[in-house]
Amino acid sequence: MTGNPPFAVCPADDLASAVAGRVEKGARFCGLFARPDGSGLRLMAVVSCHGTLAAEEAILPPGQRRYRSLTPEIPAAGWYERELHDLFGIEPEGHPRLDPLVLPRGPGTEAPCPGSGRTVAPIEPDLRPLPAHVRGEGVFTIPYGPVRSGVFESVEYLVETTGEDIPHLRTRVFYKHRGLQARAVGLDTGDGALLAERMEGVASVAHAIAYATAVERVAGVAVPEAAQLVRVVHAELERIANHLDTMVRHTEGAGQAVAYACLSHHKERVQRLRAQLCGSRFGRGVVVPGGVAGPLRLDADRFRESLRTLAQAIDKDTRRLMGTPSFVDRLRGTGVLSHDDARRFAVVGPVGRASGLDEDVRLSRPYSAYGHLGHRPTAPVEGGDALARQTVRLAEIGGSFHLVRQAVDLLDGRSGPEVWRAPVEGASGPGLGWAETPQGETLVLVELVEGRLVRWHDRSAGFQNLAAFAAAFPKDILTDFAFIEASFGISVAGVAS
Amino acid sequence: MPWVPRGLAEGIVTTRYPRRPDGYGDGFHGTIVASPAQPVDAAGSLPAEVGEAARACPTGAITLEPGRPRLDRGRCILCGRCTQLAPATFRFDPSFETATVLRRGLVVPPLDEDDAVLDAARAELRHRVRALRRSVHVRHVDAGSDGSEEWEVAALTNPVYDVHRLGVFFTASPKHADLLLVTGAGSAAMLPSLRHTYDVMPHPKAVIAAGVDAVSGGLVGSTYATRGGVGEVVPVDVVVPGSPPSPFGLLYAILLGIGLLGAPTKRREEGGAAHRPASAEDPPPEAGR
CATH class of the missing domain: 3.30.70.20 (Alpha-Beta Plaits)
Known part of the structure; x- marks a missing residue:
């Protein structure tokens, strides 16, 4: 188990150049976090380099609200600074466009400052429309949402268009903001895991793992081996379900009725298998800080048999799908995210991997049992279009089955009574945790005082990726929208949290 | 055209619920x-x-x-x-027939005095939506969910649950909608849109609060950004427990919301959730069978 990254402290106005220096040397920008410290604020920028995390910290003393913005040099920091502006009321000087992101506070409304110990009264969001970005003859704005046409999470896309092309797109996620960072303050570590599961419900297991690893680092405990294997089983089944979900949405959009029925049936079978293992279709309650709640509740032979038939059926149908020209043509060349844009916005997960970025934290910073299991090598994918993203996810489904089978065999081969969790109670201090959710790397900052959370910030993969969403549109038309959105596979709940 | 034979080869995977009891085996946390x-x-x-x-x-x-x-x-x-x-x-x-018509009906074991109130509410709902029974359009609105509820709602159109066979359809326009299915803890920024959606729906209409987040805020509760559920903004007719509710639980709630279930009957055992298995009620017509 690796410890916390070294926190280098610099003056607030030097943060931008310190981080930019690291990014120029090849580091990937992973996030910008804040934690109240006395009446001041600590800003922490996290970068990843060659499999390790490093953090640059800057202190904003009490009363100081301004600092030099990171965004001009690091575009990936843009959304983080908007979020910090909404939640902590600090002003990044030189930020290109400081629109509200998660909480549009009206003028004069104080920022909630989660973790500062202040109780915050209900805040009425300021829902007035934003001025248009693109100007010109015949340009108008089409708002999509927040109530969508169909069963979707609420989000608003402002499409600025002349009719067919999409020269500009803005995403407004604040409709789903729930104030979870404030909700977490004061919870004990066990309740924190339940909240982490509900941060991005479709990736409950991975978020709980990321949170738990952060707590375990603070407590300095090692998770029992068997518990690590159980975590892998649940996390990989969750990945399979999520990847199937994006394909179900693609087939629905392309009007492939039979393929839709087949794939949504497979997804349902995965969800039921997960319920057989733990009682919950979303793997809830499995991960607890220090380990897991208990063993897999399915006999190993029956589990292996279910996996075999499921993997075969999925493989057959996805091959058939990728051989259906009327389906593949909808994805090919649609929503191209160039390698440069992907790198600029430090895109993570399958979306990044489809644009030639090679980062999977299961491999680069292994956690749980991933370091001891064999990973199926995946062929590099290029193109950056919706088809490339689909190809990446298909390969990952195969890889996930491979990992689950190994974990089941290893668990089956163990004998004797197992310990499922290590004690983490009463720990104090800050810590970072991470996991590769189905959508990509999630990064969690926790700070504990005697076993209670004083700060919790879970940055989802969607938060990192949605900033790059608008960059995937320039060559596409309105009818491609549904495919591009589905191929990004973003859950708004995790972005707005 | 390989998909057609592929679809036929699978056989029928659709549940017979509510005509026949169905659900998960032992161990499902309903x-x-x-x-x-x-x-x-x-x-x-x-x-x-x-x-x-x-x-x-x-x-x-x-x-x-x-x-x-x-x-x-x-x-x-x-x-x-x-x-x-x-x-x-x-x-x-493993039971999933836990939805009911009043918030207080979710507290178990039920009090004797609740029975009459619940029966009255159920009768009022049945009377109000009696015109809908054979064709129902559902408008879903997410008011700050964690995302898992949408998966379970969307699952209702997969071939296992296939709500179309019961005459239930999801609609894009609230003006076609009979049922409003709300998920999420009531995020403040969504509430005006939620209310607007409800207002433009034609009469008769009913509202389902799906999941504990929508019912009470769940674990999120009331923060500066949520209002502890959606009950203060729209009049809720059916409350569905679960975090998230299972597709079967949602299906039961929809049938309850359109008055196909829930005639007053004698209370069953301590759980007191389902008054009688849905299969025992007058089954809805199943098209094409």
């Missing part, structure tokens, strides 16, 4: 059942473990009354802590 606890003294004090379970509940769903604990399923997120601390009193049950 709901938690609270049994009467054996008092430890004449004053009706409960065993220490029951008190411990009540204190450990992350959403405060357990209240202790003389001689018995009561569980508010409208708050219960099914974390199962109480089943570990007081297994003699609280246990998981």
Whole structure:
């Protein structure tokens, strides 16, 4: 188990150049976090380099609200600074466009400052429309949402268009903001895991793992081996379900009725298998800080048999799908995210991997049992279009089955009574945790005082990726929208949290 | 054209529910059942473990009354802590027919005086939506969910649940909608849109609050950005427990919301959730069968 990254402290106005220096040397920008410290604020920028995390910290003393913005040099920091502006009321000087992101506070409304110990009264969001970005003859704005046409999470896309092309797109996620960072303050570590599961419900297991690893680092405990294997089983089944979900949405959009029925049936079978293992279709309650709640509740032979038939059926149908020209043509060349844009916005997960970025934290910073299991090598994918993203996810489904089978065999081969969790109670201090959710790397900052959370910030993969969403549109038309959105596979709940 | 034979080769995978009972086998965490606890003294004090379970509940769903604990399923997120601390009193049950017509109906075991109120509410709902029975259009609105609820709602159109066979369709326009299915803890920025959606729906209409987040806020509760559920903004007719509710639980709630279930009957065992298995009621017509 690796410890916390070294926190280098610099003056607030030097943060931008310190981080930019690291990014120029090849580091990937992973996030910008804040934690109240006395009446001041600590800003922490996290970068990843060659499999390790490093953090640059800057202190904003009490009363100081301004600092030099990171965004001009690091575009990936843009959304983080908007979020910090909404939640902590600090002003990044030189930020290109400081629109509200998660909480549009009206003028004069104080920022909630989660973790500062202040109780915050209900805040009425300021829902007035934003001025248009693109100007010109015949340009108008089409708002999509927040109530969508169909069963979707609420989000608003402002499409600025002349009719067919999409020269500009803005995403407004604040409709789903729930104030979870404030909700977490004061919870004990066990309740924190339940909240982490509900941060991005479709990736409950991975978020709980990321949170738990952060707590375990603070407590300095090692998770029992068997518990690590159980975590892998649940996390990989969750990945399979999520990847199937994006394909179900693609087939629905392309009007492939039979393929839709087949794939949504497979997804349902995965969800039921997960319920057989733990009682919950979303793997809830499995991960607890220090380990897991208990063993897999399915006999190993029956589990292996279910996996075999499921993997075969999925493989057959996805091959058939990728051989259906009327389906593949909808994805090919649609929503191209160039390698440069992907790198600029430090895109993570399958979306990044489809644009030639090679980062999977299961491999680069292994956690749980991933370091001891064999990973199926995946062929590099290029193109950056919706088809490339689909190809990446298909390969990952195969890889996930491979990992689950190994974990089941290893668990089956163990004998004797197992310990499922290590004690983490009463720990104090800050810590970072991470996991590769189905959508990509999630990064969690926790700070504990005697076993209670004083700060919790879970940055989802969607938060990192949605900033790059608008960059995937320039060559596409309105009818491609549904495919591009589905191929990004973003859950708004995790972005707005 | 390889897809057509592929589709036929699978055979029928669709559930027969509600005509026949269906659901998950043992071990599915559908709901938690609270049994009467054996008092430890004449004053009706409960065993220490029951008190411990009540204190450990992350959403405060357990209240202790003389001689018995009561569980508010409208708050219960099914974390199962109480089943570990007081297994003699609280246990998981695979049942999913837990939706009901009034918020107070989610508190189990039910009080005798609740029966008449629930029956009256159910009768009022049946009367109001009597015109809808054979074709129902559902408008879903997410008011701050965690995302899992949408998966379970969307699952209703997969071939296993296939709500189209019951005449239930999801619609894009609220002006075509008969049922409003709301998920999420009531995020403040969504509430005006939610209310607007409800207002433009034609009469008769009914509202389902799906999941504990929509019913009470669930674990999120009331923060500066959420309002502890959606009940203050739209008049809720059917409340569905679960975090998230299962597709079967949602299907049961939709049938309840359109008045196809829930004629007043005698109460069944301590759970008191389903008054009678749905299959025993007048089954809805199934097109093409």
